[in-house]
Amino acid sequence: MTGARRGAWRDFRRRLAALIRKEFRQLLRDRSNLLIGIGLPIALILIFGYGLSLDVRDARLAVALEDASPAAYETVAGLEGSTYMSTTVVRSLAAARRLMDEHRVDALLYLPADFARRAAAGDARVQLLLQGGDPTRSAAIRGYVEGALAQGEQKRRDRQGAAAGSGVVAVERMWFNAANDSTWYLVPGLIVLIMTLVGTFLTALVMAREWERGTLESLFVTPVRPGEVLLAKIVPYFAVGLVGLGMCLAAARLLFDVPIQGSLSVLLAASMLYMVVSLGIGLLISAFTRNQFLASQVAILASFMPSLMLSGFVFDLRNVPPAVQVVGHLLPATYFMELVKTLFLAGTYWPIVLKDCAILALYAVALLALARAVTRKRLD
């Protein structure tokens, strides 16, 4: 009996090895696979790291300076020192409005002719006009302008001695992302995207290809077991996913100087767990569609796009309608996103790590079991 079992085990290993060898050969010979598995992650890293940024830089500000007093000049000088803004000073409100109308500036700061006089009276009113087409950008610009004005005001008071007033000043600091640099949270998010891309999209595609080309029909009528076919798909694409992860980590450290506050080994383990989840989704999609075109569409729509939009990568999940929140929380990517951001920027915070890993592990087991159940050696 044990002899028979040992024989079965040997056959299993031999078949699995043969299938994995085949899978690696195909992977390396088909350029489209390599393009999706390696080329696309590199492109994404470069786009997200260099090309894309949610920071507002070079905001163009027109200053309508109708007052020629030293106080007014001092205020404007404070704005011109900022690295985030480029200011254009014009002499009249009409000229500044023209710049706004022509969209040559993003905001207009109006210092009226009686600015100095009112400032002396303690009522230094200025007007800030913003382009409303891009509220996020406008809000950032408002922040910059207000900050610069407040700083100028502070300096003036310091010079005059604290007697002039006892204004309460909030001193802000951005925790976990000290520079408020968006690459700091884009790059960790990229890990989620790339692992979803390789695990779900690429795997669904190559498995659906086997259904479509009829290679499975020939393969099925051999001693091969369905579980072996699935396992042989998981191993190589797991490896490709790890290559993607490695590239992201290297890029994060070497190119973008993103700190990794948490434990690297926890990050690696969590990523492997998510890779299995992602592969499970890919195998499930291909088992249902059995068609490359459909599989790629479903993989993009059901996995890649939601990971991008609904996992909290770009939009904060707490600010979306409850229905969307529910969808977001059904996605395994949401938990992995939280986990990766925590590990990168905050550190190994065990309550979050354990909770998210447990949820991902449940997904992994459920998805693989489901994929195994629906992949049968049957054509009807």
Added chain:
Amino acid sequence: MSADEILAVDARGVGKRFADPATRRQLAALDDVDVRVAHGALTALVGPDGAGKTTFLRLVAGLMRPDRGELSVLGLDVTRQPQAVQDRISYMPQRFGLYEDLSVQENLDLYADLHALPLPVRRERFARLLEMTDLERFTRRPAGKLSGGMKQKLGLACTLVRSPELLLLDEPTVGVDPLSRRELWEIVQRLVTQERLSVLLATSYMDEAERCAQVHVLHEGRVLASGSPAEIAAHARGLCHDAEPPPGQPPRLLQARLLDDDAAIVDAVPHGGRVHFILRGATGPAELGLPARTLRPVAEKLEDGFMVLLRARSGERPAEAARAMPEGSGAAAAGEDAPVIEVRDLVRRFGDFVAVDKTSFSVRRGEIFGLLGPNGAGKTTTFRMLCGLLPPSGGQARVAGLDLRSARAQARGRIGYVSQKFALYANLTVEENLRFFGGAYGLRGAALRQRMQAVLAQFDLRGHQAQPAGQLPGGVKQRLAMAVGLLHEPDILFLDEPTSGADPLARRGFWRRITALASAGTTVVVTTHFMEEAEYCDRIVIQDAGRLLALGTPEQVRRQAGETAQRRLDMEQAFIAIVERARAARDTTEPTP
């Protein structure tokens, strides 16, 4: 109990239903099927398209489950123990799933590993399979870069890496040229005699079924008849005759006339310059109104029995609408016209590979012109150049009086092209497809409506208008493809392997329409792997390795192959003789390294 006492396959009352995707109605693919397959012999399943051959093989392979009945394979209940059966059999699906990125050797290795073939056995087995399939020189070539025939042979080799207890073959020779087909059969037959291999094979070639010990005729999911080829043929005993066509006329005209005479004739085909036909039981040959001296009785073959069985069942008559078409003066009279296709020293190179080498021929108006040759002979390349889809590397080609170098677009407007693969929109209906392609050819308004009505009638497509093209049965799809190709009333119709995989019944209907088209003055250029179909052609060329080996009427070509009054050849024998002779001559003049 020894293996010989158990049948390899024992199906009793097997039924299988599928849901029709369009109507959601349940359709019976198999109904109450009894089939027994003995050990150590060849058993064939024959039948028209959609008869249920593939479904039956998939049931036997454990890839589908029967709805009713009992099916035991190698003594095991395949429904309960599919894996146990799959461990012991080999199955070659219609489209064998080779891994195209892997080399020939890697494909073989994969299957050997999956079957846990020990290394010493493997070495000996590979050597033998590669020698049999003649693939030794190509072991490092990716499977995707092999010709169609070589792919089939590799597929067979992969299924035979170890000797299975039962081999299932689903139409293994569709789209394979006669030479490769013969080689495939030699391999199978050697294994049957040497290793007592049990084989169950589905085929639409009657000559292949004739080599089997047992034949089961399937029709619409039911077994019409079972027995040895001789027993099946006996259904046509005493009914087979052949007739000589009037001098100067191609045999297809007489064949069409006989085929149209439903009351008296079951079937008629041109054969060896004469017309072979089967009478209905009640009719005597004298009642046909043919000169008695041109008639003679002949021995019945499996195909005759098959046709008798099938025509008794299906009320469908081949190409009914084609009969109503105007019969023109025919090719004989049209032959005096200037040629509509003129090809001189045509060359096509891909890199340093010469696909077509200095080929010259001409085709007259209203002619049916056949291009024959093994896989990779240059037929498809020649075809594509004539259709203006591929520019020639050298030489001249004039089509419908237009030079293909300078007026490719105009020339294309004068031709219709039906490709080998189904190239219509599967999710558009028949009518939408016709309207779209009509528009693409520049037809609109009343002219388009009138042409659509005409082709719908001509190709018996009425009643199918609202069906999505992808869901039509194979034969109807093919008629739709031809209808689309003829919408703009082209002078020339190009057909690339139109009958590949079609059953004899569908092929009769197809050729009846071609005969009618040619009589109405349309020139038809056609490629085929069924050599007997060359008999419908006025003239044929045989190509191999890019070179033209023979050009002439079927009779001239047979004579070139060495036919004499004593030694009659059929087209397939003639074809093989000509190609082999040319290959032998080439090998002696330019020895391969």
